[in-house]
Amino acid sequence: MNPRPIETAQDEDLRLSRQAMQRAALRAWEIAARTGTAIIIRRAGAIEAVRPQELEPPQLQQTLHAPDTGKP
Template identity: 50%
Template sequence: MNALPISQARDADLRFSQKALERAAARASQMAAQTGTALIVFRNGRVETIQPAGGHVSIHTPRTVKEPESNYGDKS
């Protein structure tokens, strides 16, 4: 295992992956607030359901969801 931080990785995709995950989480939170949908997060070893307003709803067993494949086009 490499001891260097991800921000120093040689692979650009890996270097910028943390920021991409942060943007995705922010967008998911925004969409949840707009649609009134709860967020499902893994925190402190537990799966939690969180309402968009920030209140905790429940702790539960996760369900498996299969999303359709997306066409991301050319990555260059």
């Protein structure tokens, strides 16, 4: 695995992929809130189904920035 930060990648699509994933996650939250469905997240190494009411958008962003331990 490349140890360099993704933001330093030469490929523009790769550099911007983190922001794209964040936008997609926020859009998923908005759709789930509108339709009353759960969102599947990984928090503290555990996969959880949470309702949008339980996870506000700022918390969603924090979850996205949480380091991944690489454990399922």
